[in-house]
Amino acid sequence: MAEATLTQPGVRAPRISSPLLTTxxxxxxxxxxxxxxxxxxxxxGVYLTVLIANMGGYVDKIRSSQIxxxxxxxxxxxxxxxLLTKEEREALINEIVxxxxxxxxxxxxxxxxxxxxxxxxxxxxxGRAEHLTSDSGSSEVRxxxxxxxxxTLLLFTTANMLLFFGSIFFALSLSRRYGSIIDRxxxxxxxxxxxPGWFYGIFLILIFAALLGVLPFGGMVAAPPPAQPLAxxxxxxxxxxxxxxxxxxxxxxxxxxxxxxFFLIYSSExxxxxxxxxxxxxxTIERRYILRPTLPTIITSFALLLISLWTGAxxxxxxxxxxxxxxxxxRAIGLYDTPVIVGSTVIYAYLLAITVFLLDFIYALVxxxxxxxxxxxxx
Amino acid sequence: MRTFLxxxxxxxxxxxxxxxxxxxxxxxxxxxxxxxxxxYQEAIRLWRAGEGVWEDYPRLARPSWVNLFSAIKLPDTKVxxxxxxxxxxxxxxxxxxxxxxxxFTFDYPxxxxxxxxxxxxxxxxxxxxxxxDMRWITPDGxxxxxxxxxxRRSDSFRITQDERLRRRVGDIPVQEGLFAxxxxxxxxPLKGKYTFxxxxxxxxxxxxxxxxxxxYGQVYGLAGTDHRRRDLMVALLWGTPIALAFGLLAALGTxxxxxxxxxFGVWFGGIVDSIIQRITEVRLILxxxxxxxxxxTFYSRSIWLMLGVVIVLSIFGSAIKTYRAIFLQVKESPYIxxxxxxxxxxxxxxxxxxxxxxxxxxxxxxxxLIPSYVFLEASLxxxxxxxxxxxxxxxxxxxAQSNGALYNSYYYWVLQPAALLxxxxxxxxxxxFALDRIFNPRLRGL
Numbered sequence: 001m002a003e004a005t006l007t008q009p010g011v012r013a014p015r016i017s018s019p020l021l022t023t024x025x026x027x028x029x030x031x032x033x034x035x036x037x038x039x040x041x042x043x044x045g046v047y048l049t050v051l052i053a054n055m056g057g058y059v060d061k062i063r064s065s066q067i068x069x070x071x072x073x074x075x076x077x078x079x080x081x082x083l084l085t086k087e088e089r090e091a092l093i094n095e096i097v098x099x100x101x102x103x104x105x106x107x108x109x110x111x112x113x114x115x116x117x118x119x120x121x122x123x124x125x126x127g128r129a130e131h132l133t134s135d136s137g138s139s140e141v142r143x144x145x146x147x148x149x150x151x152t153l154l155l156f157t158t159a160n161m162l163l164f165f166g167s168i169f170f171a172l173s174l175s176r177r178y179g180s181i182i183d184r185x186x187x188x189x190x191x192x193x194x195x196p197g198w199f200y201g202i203f204l205i206l207i208f209a210a211l212l213g214v215l216p217f218g219g220m221v222a223a224p225p226p227a228q229p230l231a232x233x234x235x236x237x238x239x240x241x242x243x244x245x246x247x248x249x250x251x252x253x254x255x256x257x258x259x260x261x262f263f264l265i266y267s268s269e270x271x272x273x274x275x276x277x278x279x280x281x282x283x284t285i286e287r288r289y290i291l292r293p294t295l296p297t298i299i300t301s302f303a304l305l306l307i308s309l310w311t312g313a314x315x316x317x318x319x320x321x322x323x324x325x326x327x328x329x330x331r332a333i334g335l336y337d338t339p340v341i342v343g344s345t346v347i348y349a350y351l352l353a354i355t356v357f358l359l360d361f362i363y364a365l366v367x368x369x370x371x372x373x374x375x376x377x378x379x
Numbered sequence: 380m381r382t383f384l385x386x387x388x389x390x391x392x393x394x395x396x397x398x399x400x401x402x403x404x405x406x407x408x409x410x411x412x413x414x415x416x417x418x419y420q421e422a423i424r425l426w427r428a429g430e431g432v433w434e435d436y437p438r439l440a441r442p443s444w445v446n447l448f449s450a451i452k453l454p455d456t457k458v459x460x461x462x463x464x465x466x467x468x469x470x471x472x473x474x475x476x477x478x479x480x481x482x483f484t485f486d487y488p489x490x491x492x493x494x495x496x497x498x499x500x501x502x503x504x505x506x507x508x509x510x511x512d513m514r515w516i517t518p519d520g521x522x523x524x525x526x527x528x529x530x531r532r533s534d535s536f537r538i539t540q541d542e543r544l545r546r547r548v549g550d551i552p553v554q555e556g557l558f559a560x561x562x563x564x565x566x567x568p569l570k571g572k573y574t575f576x577x578x579x580x581x582x583x584x585x586x587x588x589x590x591x592x593x594x595y596g597q598v599y600g601l602a603g604t605d606h607r608r609r610d611l612m613v614a615l616l617w618g619t620p621i622a623l624a625f626g627l628l629a630a631l632g633t634x635x636x637x638x639x640x641x642x643f644g645v646w647f648g649g650i651v652d653s654i655i656q657r658i659t660e661v662r663l664i665l666x667x668x669x670x671x672x673x674x675x676t677f678y679s680r681s682i683w684l685m686l687g688v689v690i691v692l693s694i695f696g697s698a699i700k701t702y703r704a705i706f707l708q709v710k711e712s713p714y715i716x717x718x719x720x721x722x723x724x725x726x727x728x729x730x731x732x733x734x735x736x737x738x739x740x741x742x743x744x745x746x747x748l749i750p751s752y753v754f755l756e757a758s759l760x761x762x763x764x765x766x767x768x769x770x771x772x773x774x775x776x777x778x779a780q781s782n783g784a785l786y787n788s789y790y791y792w793v794l795q796p797a798a799l800l801x802x803x804x805x806x807x808x809x810x811x812f813a814l815d816r817i818f819n820p821r822l823r824g825l
Contacts, residue, residue, distance in 0.1 A: 041657075041661050042664060191395075194808040202776070202793055307697075315762060318762065330762055330763070333763060341672065341673055345669035348669045
């Protein structure tokens with residue numbers, strides 16, 4: 001195991017004897033620290049989001065309309081009040097709303113209020129959407145958002161897995177064939193990553209949907225959705241080809257170029273020459289002496305890439321009519337549906353935090369400095 | 380400084396960088412031309428104007444250059460006006476009024492039918508409306524009665540929508556009936572000299588009639604037109620300075636502030652540094668685009684406000700980590716110690732000793748960042764959050780997308796702004812990549 005070779009006897013923790021346990025312990029500790037740090041970060045991030053949204057009093061509006069609706073539903077139907085005239089009932093409802101607002105602290109100073117908004121936003125408990133509804137007909141913001149989450153995750157994860165493994169594989173093989181025509185072609189193509197994925201999406205739609213007519217213009221499954229699971233999966237796959245291609249095209253060449261450069265820099269290190277001198281097979285050198293030490297750097301650069309890709313995914317979904325979060329956000333903008341916009345922003349903050357956390361965890365697994373306890377100093 | 384310039388001159392060894400520079404210079408020239416030829420206010424007025432300004436323009440016309448690549452020549456738009464071309468008009472006295480004959484003769488060498496035919500009338504009279512009789516004379520001498528009517532003071536006659544004329548030409552769309560070769564299927568236009576005759580009889584001595592005959596073609600100008608008849612050239616031209624300004628200002632604003640904050644944190648170290656580090660981590664999970672969307676929906680869609688928000692949000696961007704790593708190395712250099720020894724203050728050390736060291740590394744990053752902000756502006760526009768008044772490339776794409784341009788095969792509508800965006804992106808990033816390889820010693824020769 002690679003872990004065993006990397007845990008030097010000299011730095012082994014004295015109480016736990018097994019090197020594997022030490023490693024696990026360290027990774028866990030590191031991960032937990034990062035998790036707590038990230039949770040705090042999310043809290044601060046969501047708080048900032050709430051502050052921005054509330055600068056124009058929008059969260060206040062959401063909350064008071066929510067109260068009004070609840071009170072209206074509760075007392076409007078009550079037979080006890082049926083005998084009252086419309087005005088009297090209105091006045092009564094207004095009174096109750098005011099009392100409720102006082103109870104919930106809407107009359108308190110902003111700072112105190114903003115803290116209660118924070119919990120509301122963190123739990124996505126944003127009440128009802130103004131116009132949008134979920135496919136099941138609910139207009140609860142949390143349901144609408146959670147319903148749109150799986151398609152986004154499906155598209156994004158597929159594309160990024162392809163991007164990560166494809167890029168690493170290709171970059172390694174390029175660093176072996178340094179200076180060849182393909183290598184130079186990739187260097188020449190690297191600037192194309194200046195354009196985001198959705199931009200290539202437009203071209204892909206133009207070529208494959210409009211001109212050739214072989215792939216659909218957009219959407220997630222054919223309409224009506226096929227009843228058989230297999231047919232459904234095939235239809236889904238067919239609809240996924242173009243958006244995934246667009247996401248990959250948007251950053252693949254820059255990725256390969258950067259990683260190939262990392263590999264080349266690291267393969268000129270003395271220990272690699274030493275390994276070559278020892279006569280180790282090329283595959284082993286690549287895996288153990290080049291890929292291994294570059295992985296932390298590569299994961300860090302991939303994390304930054306992923307964060308920028310999340311942004312691009314919003315428009316990509318819009319361009320491809322993909323029924324995910326991005327498209328939801330786009331429709332919410334068009335309808336000025338405030339609760340959904342705030343909720344989507346919060347969920348994107350969550351998604352980014354989860355992305356950072358997952359990559360941190362992987363980082364902890366591959367970075368020997370974390371394992372041998374050299375402190376979590378990141379480059 | 381001298382080594383910096385010497386390094387910079389190395390750029391001529393990179394052909395891609397030269398190509399990128401050419402593109403950037405060309406874009407700057409276009410931007411300057413747009414600013415001079417079409418003042419800011421005028422561009423906004425034109426872009427927001429309705430049918431009044433653009434009535435002589437065809438709707439959704441392709442750019443003229445498509446004719447160069449196709450054997451089928453699509454018709455161009457022609458505007459014939461008796462008020463500006465007096466030679467088309469002959470006036471004879473007739474009773475108490477006049478007999479005005481307007482002859483619009485034009486050549487029609489195209490393989491496609493026009494989109495629309497409209498006559499606009501400007502009529503002067505006191506109480507008695509003049510009577511107008513319109514005829515169509517084809518190159519082979521056939522004469523078709525187009526219609527008769529009595530116009531108001533400002534009136535138009537939509538030839539293609541006249542139901543009686545439609546029946547008269549054999550129950551096919553009017554423009555096809557008027558231009559088609561007789562008895563030939565499939566319908567093809569007859570090329571040659573057509574005459575459209577407007578004969579007006581007025582019943583008052585001072586009464587006068589002027590006509591403007593517009594043959595709306597299927598191509599227009601260098602850029603084509605959109606669904607509101609607007610010449611796309613306005614937006615394509617004006618999109619250039621806006622995109623460049625947005626990209627440049629955003630890139631400059633973010634890199635400079637980021638650099639100074641990184642230098643500040645490294646120099647003071649300790650708690651200042653760790654606060655900056657924590658803020659950077661918070662910033663990393665703040666979703667930039669959703670926040671911009673919130674700002675755009677709740678406050679204002681002005682492009683300059685967006686620019687400000689982008690810069691504020693990117694101050695603590697991930698680039699701080701890169702700069703920090705470099706500053707940490709520089710901070711330990713002997714010359715910094717020397718500066719401290721002679722009593723230089725923190726401000727002086729940061730601005731005079733730390734920051735200049737990083738500038739060579741900063742320039743490539745700055746250049747590479749520009750296109751990403753140009754595309755960010757386009758992204759916002761595609762989400763419908765473009766600046767409400769300014770014509771930009773992103774807004775053309777947004778208009779095209781929302782009108783199903785790809786689905787309805789108006790490819791030019793998307794391709795032209797997309798090509799300009801791509802050109803900008805490639806131009807800057809090719810230069811940036813070359814600069815990176817020049818200034819970053821680790822990348823030398825790789």
